[in-house]
Amino acid sequence: MSEIQFIVNKELCIGANACGGICARICPPDIIEYIDEDGKKVPCISEIELCMKDHGCQNNCPVKAITVLPPQEGGRNF
Numbered sequence: 001m002s003e004i005q006f007i008v009n010k011e012l013c014i015g016a017n018a019c020g021g022i023c024a025r026i027c028p029p030d031i032i033e034y035i036d037e038d039g040k041k042v043p044c045i046s047e048i049e050l051c052m053k054d055h056g057c058q059n060n061c062p063v064k065a066i067t068v069l070p071p072q073e074g075g076r077n078f
C-alpha cells in the first residue's frame with residue numbers, strides 16, 4: 001500500500017476564513033483541521049489513515065492549493 005501525502009501550498013491557500021473552509025467541509029471522513037498561521041487558517045490532516053482518497057479537497061480548492069499523492073487515476077496531472 002502506498003503512503004498517502006497531503007500537501008498544502010501555503011502560499012496559494014487563501015485560508016479557511018476566505019474560502020469558507022471548503023476542503024474540510026468536503027472531506028467525507030472529516031479529517032481536515034485548520035491551523036492558524038499568521039492569521040490564516042491553513043489545513044492539515046489529523047488522521048491520514050482515514051483518508052478515502054477521493055481527492056475532493058484537491059479538486060475543489062478554489063486556488064488549487066492542495067495536492068494529494070498518489071495522484072487520482074484519470075484526475076489532474078500534477
Ligand code: SF4
Nearest residue numbers: 013014016019023061
Ligand atoms: S487549501 Fe484551498 S480549500 Fe483549503 S483552506 Fe486553503 S484555499 Fe480553502
